[in-house]
Amino acid sequence: MPLHSNRPRVAVVYHYWAHYREPIARALCESRSPAPEYTLVSGTELETQDSSAIVTIDPRLAETPVGLGGLRWRFLRNSWFRGLLLWQHGLCRVAASKEFDVVVFLGSMYFVSTWVAALVARCTNKKVLMWSHGFLRREPGVKGLLRRAFYRLADGMLLYGHRARDIMTEYGFRSDRLHVIFNSLDYDKQRAIRDGASDTEARRVRATCFAFPERPVLFFIGRMTGRKRIDQLLEAMALLRLQGHHLNLLLIGGGPAESTLRTQAAALGLTGSVHFVGPSYDELTTGHWIMAGDVCVSPGEVGLSAIHAMAYGKPVITHDNLDLQGPEVESVVENETGSLFRAGSVEDLASAVRRWTSNDQYVAAKDSCIRIVEQRYCPAVQAGLIHRAVLGSLAE
DSSP: OOSSTTSOEEEEEOSSOBGGGHHHHHHHHTOOTTSOEEEEEEOOOOSSSOGGGOOBOOGGGGGSOGGGTOOOEEEOEEEEETTTEEEEETHHHHHHOTTOSEEEEEOOTTBHHHHHHHHHHHHTTOEEEEEEOOOSSOOOHHHHHHHHHHHTTSSEEEESOHHHHHHHHHTTOOGGGEEEOOOOOOHHHHHHHHHHOOHHHHHHHHHHHOSSTTSOEEEEESOOOGGGOHHHHHHHHHHHHHTTOOOEEEEEBOOTTHHHHHHHHHHTTOGGGEEEEEOOOOHHHHHHHHHTOSEEEESSOOSHHHHHHHHTTOOEEEESOGGGSOGGGGGOOBTTTEEEEOTTOHHHHHHHHHHHTSTTHHHHTHHHHHHHHHHTSSHHHHHHHHHHHHHHHHHO
16 A cells, blocks of 8 residues: 555656656646656766757756646756766665655666666565666577666666566566556647648649659658668669659668768669758657658668657658567557568568558558557557556555
8 A cells, every 4th residue: 555545646756757658747747636746866967968959858847837737856966977877866865765655666677776676665665667678689698687687676666668577577577567658758749740731732732842743651660770781771762762752761860870971872873863852850840741742661670750750640660570679569550550671681671661662652651650649649548557556566
């Protein structure tokens, strides 16, 4: 039973709160009885000195009451070692405080203070949950043993996908304590932008980017790194062009691979068909770029970019090696919200792209894409699943 019988109180501990987490953070803080009362707990110091690489929620929101648009939020001090290991000063005091009934930790075994604070919380009769990817793949060896030992400090897990739950069940974790809560972005804002968009605006954007704007438009959204394998997408476009199937491509984002990709696009004769948008941190601008595209293609790992695309009704193509994927790949339902191609095969990627850009198949997928976001990958649903997990842990 919770110490505060009227309404359980929950501390949600992160290293820092990234900006894209604000909608779920706000949904938790603004929740009303009988849902628990949530307090955000975090540091503000980042693991990298490049502050432009990570955009965080404005900490000044802690100074404003929740009812007036603020967040219930208190701060620790982060000490990073080599940008990987973390000690959060003051976390053990939070874990021992009688103020909370439940402590939800971000489940990274590299956060050394979490190992200690989880034990402190359990020794002071609190329930401990960990918000985590869990296992993205079966992990042998010492690292896998350490991760399992770390997760066993918790009374339950808040997981992003069913695959993690299945793997952890294989490892002997109780399935009733493995809660799939999915992931989310700012769906309310995205829906408003989507509903307010016009075909005229999409055509205008295409016309400013491409010599042949009537061709189907692929797009990639995210940081351009080698792991994203955008080079395979360019090769697939070149292959399809040889087959008489011409396409355009929007690359939304920046990153270290951009220069190499520009060179590759020129070498393949695709310069006029590939438009480098650059980084976009404003959702209204980003939404208009996405709405100008037809199909999202992420040849490497896919994560929240899949949810971003589907929120605007756009299907997603990515590879089928689930050991090298993020949990959001579960949103890709074959022939409904996208396709999985054979990992590493440019030919199979080209085949998938051709299927989705022929006969306007991507238009028919719009409702399915939106539906899966509204049923699983939005802050309201995610918050509700977290409420259920917290209350369930207290009922045991």
